[in-house]
Amino acid sequence: MENEFKREHALVVLSGGQDSTTCLYWALARFGEVQCISFDYGQRHRIELQCAERIAARAGVPQVLIPMNTLAALGGNSLTDSSIAVGAEAEPETGLPNSFVPGRNLLFLTAAAAFAWQRGIHHLVTGVAQTDYSGYPDCREETIAALQSALRLGMETEVTIHTPLMHLSKKETVLLARDEGALEAMADTHTCYNGVRPPCGECPACILRARGFAEAGIADPLVAS
Amino acid sequence: MENEFKREHALVVLSGGQDSTTCLYWALARFGEVQCISFDYGQRHRIELQCAERIAARAGVPQVLIPMNTLAALGGNSLTDSSIAVGAEAEPETGLPNSFVPGRNLLFLTAAAAFAWQRGIHHLVTGVAQTDYSGYPDCREETIAALQSALRLGMETEVTIHTPLMHLSKKETVLLARDEGALEAMADTHTCYNGVRPPCGECPACILRARGFAEAGIADPLVAS
Numbered sequence: 021m022e023n024e025f026k027r028e029h030a031l032v033v034l035s036g037g038q039d040s041t042t043c044l045y046w047a048l049a050r051f052g053e054v055q056c057i058s059f060d061y062g063q064r065h066r067i068e069l070q071c072a073e074r075i076a077a078r079a080g081v082p083q084v085l086i087p088m089n090t091l092a093a094l095g096g097n098s099l100t101d102s103s104i105a106v107g108a109e110a111e112p113e114t115g116l117p118n119s120f121v122p123g124r125n126l127l128f129l130t131a132a133a134a135f136a137w138q139r140g141i142h143h144l145v146t147g148v149a150q151t152d153y154s155g156y157p158d159c160r161e162e163t164i165a166a167l168q169s170a171l172r173l174g175m176e177t178e179v180t181i182h183t184p185l186m187h188l189s190k191k192e193t194v195l196l197a198r199d200e201g202a203l204e205a206m207a208d209t210h211t212c213y214n215g216v217r218p219p220c221g222e223c224p225a226c227i228l229r230a231r232g233f234a235e236a237g238i239a240d241p242l243v244a245s
Numbered sequence: 246m247e248n249e250f251k252r253e254h255a256l257v258v259l260s261g262g263q264d265s266t267t268c269l270y271w272a273l274a275r276f277g278e279v280q281c282i283s284f285d286y287g288q289r290h291r292i293e294l295q296c297a298e299r300i301a302a303r304a305g306v307p308q309v310l311i312p313m314n315t316l317a318a319l320g321g322n323s324l325t326d327s328s329i330a331v332g333a334e335a336e337p338e339t340g341l342p343n344s345f346v347p348g349r350n351l352l353f354l355t356a357a358a359a360f361a362w363q364r365g366i367h368h369l370v371t372g373v374a375q376t377d378y379s380g381y382p383d384c385r386e387e388t389i390a391a392l393q394s395a396l397r398l399g400m401e402t403e404v405t406i407h408t409p410l411m412h413l414s415k416k417e418t419v420l421l422a423r424d425e426g427a428l429e430a431m432a433d434t435h436t437c438y439n440g441v442r443p444p445c446g447e448c449p450a451c452i453l454r455a456r457g458f459a460e461a462g463i464a465d466p467l468v469a470s
Contacts, residue, residue, distance in 0.1 A: 086315055086318050086319065087314045087315060087318050088313070088314070088315045089312045089313070089314045089315075090311055090312060090313045090314075090315065090356050093311050093312050094311065094356065094359050094360055094363065121359070122358070122359040122362040122363065122399075122400045122402075123355045123356070123358060123359040123362070123396065123399055123400055125399070126355045126395060126396070126399050127352060127355050127356065127359075130348045130351045130352050130355060131315050131319065131348070131352065133347070133348060134316075134319050134346070134347040134348040134352075135319055137347040137348070138319065138347065157398060157399055157400060157401045158398075158399035158400070160398065160399075162398050163395060163398040163399040166391060166394040166395035166398050166399075167395040167399070169391040169394070169395075170351060170388060170391035170392040170394070170395050171348065171351070173382060173383075173385065173387050173388040173391050174347075174348055174350070174351050174382055174383035174385075174388040174391075174392070175347045175348055175382060175383070176382045177347075
C-alpha cells in the first residue's frame with residue numbers, strides 16, 4: 021500500500037483545516053509527487069487561506085489558489101454571508117445546518133479534477149468524512165463515488181478521489197495525523213467557526229476538535245502554541 | 246406529456262446560443278414556471294451574455310447571471326483565453342478540441358442545481374447533445390446521468406436534469422425550435438466562434454448551424470435579420 025502510488029502524482033484539496041492537512045501528509049507518505057489546490061470562495065474567515073498557504077509551505081509542496089466567486093453569488097449561507105450567524109443546528113426548513121452550501125464539495129472537486137486533468141494528474145485527495153457527518157450530504161461516500169463516475173465520464177479521465185478520512189472518527193483522524201507526521205502542522209490549521217486565533221474553544225467546531233484530540237490522548241499543537 | 250410538469254418549476258441553463266434557447270421554449274411549453282440561469286465565466290465573446298439577457302426578456306422569464314471566475318483561473322483553453330485561437334480539430338495530446346474546458350458543464354449544472362436547491366426547484370434543463378458530440382464528453386447522456394446521481398446524493402434533492410436535445414441532430418433541433426415557437430427568438434441567439442454579429446458564416450460553429458437550418462428547410466432568422 022505504502023508504495024502503491026510512488027510513481028503517481030496527487031492533488032490535495034487543502035482548506036487549511038485539520039482534516040485536509042492530515043490528508044496532505046497522508047498523500048505525502050504515499051505519492052511520488054504531491055501538490056495542493058485551495059479555493060478562495062469568499063469564505064468569511066480569510067484566515068483559512070493564510071493557514072492553507074502556511075501548511076503547504078511547511079510541507080514543501082506547491083499550492084495553487086483558485087478563485088470561485090460562484091458560491092458567494094449563490095448566497096444565502098453562513099459560510100460566505102457574514103450577515104448570517106453560523107448555526108450548529110439543522111434548519112427546520114431544510115434539515116441542514118445553515119452553513120450548508122449546496123454542492124460545495126462537488127464544485128471544489130470538479131474544479132480540482134479540471135486542474136488535475138490539464139496536468140495529467142489522476143489522483144485527488146479530499147478530507148471529507150461521513151463519520152462526523154454533520155448534515156453535509158456532499159461528504160458521504162456514495163456522493164463522492166457518484167461524482168467520481170461523473171468526472172471520469174465527463175472528462176474521459178481515470179481520476180480517483182481518495183478519501184482517507186471517510187470512515188474515521190475525529191479521534192481516529194488525530195491518530196492518523198500522528199502516524200503520518202502531521203501533528204506539528206496542526207499548529208497552522210484553522211477550525212474555529214468564529215475565525216479567531218487562538219481558537220475560541222467554545223464554538224461547535226472547536227468543541228468537536230478538542231474532543232477528538234482528548235479522546236486520542238494527544239495535545240492539540242494549535243491550543244498548546 | 247405536455248401537462249406533466251404544469252405544476253412544476255424549471256430552471257433553464259441559458260447560454261445565449263441556439264440550443265439553450267430552444268430548451269427555454271421547450272420548458273415554457275411544459276412547466277408551470279420557468280426561469281433561466283446564465284454564467285459569466287469570462288467567455289471571450291461577451292455578446293453571448295447580451296444575447297442570453299435579450300432571449301430571457303423576449304420570453305418574459307426571469308434570468309439570473311451567476312459569476313464563475315474559476316474557469317478562467319484554471320486557464321489554458323480557447324473559450325476564455327483570447328491568446329489561444331479556437332481550433333475545430335482535436336488536439337493531438339488530448340484528443341479533444343482546445344475549446345474544451347474540462348468539466349465546464351459539470352460546474353454549470355452543479356451551480357445551477359445549488360441555485361435550484363435554494364429555491365425548491367427540482368427540474369434543470371440544459372441544451373447539451375451527444376448527437377453532434379464534438380469531442381465534449383461532458384455533454385453525453387451517461388455523464389449527465391452520473392452527475393444527476395451525484396447531485397441527488399450530494400444535495401439530498403430529487404433534482405432531474407432534462408436534456409431535450411440529447412439525441413437530436415442539428416436539423417431536428419431546428420425543427421423542435423419551430424415546433425416550440427422558438428424560431429423568432431433565434432434572431433437573438435449567438436453561435437459564431439468569431440464573436441461577430443451578423444455571424445461570420447465561415448467558422449465551424451456557423452457552418453454547423455447553417456447546415457442544420459438548411460437540412461430543416463427553414464431560414465435562420467439570425468442570418469435573415
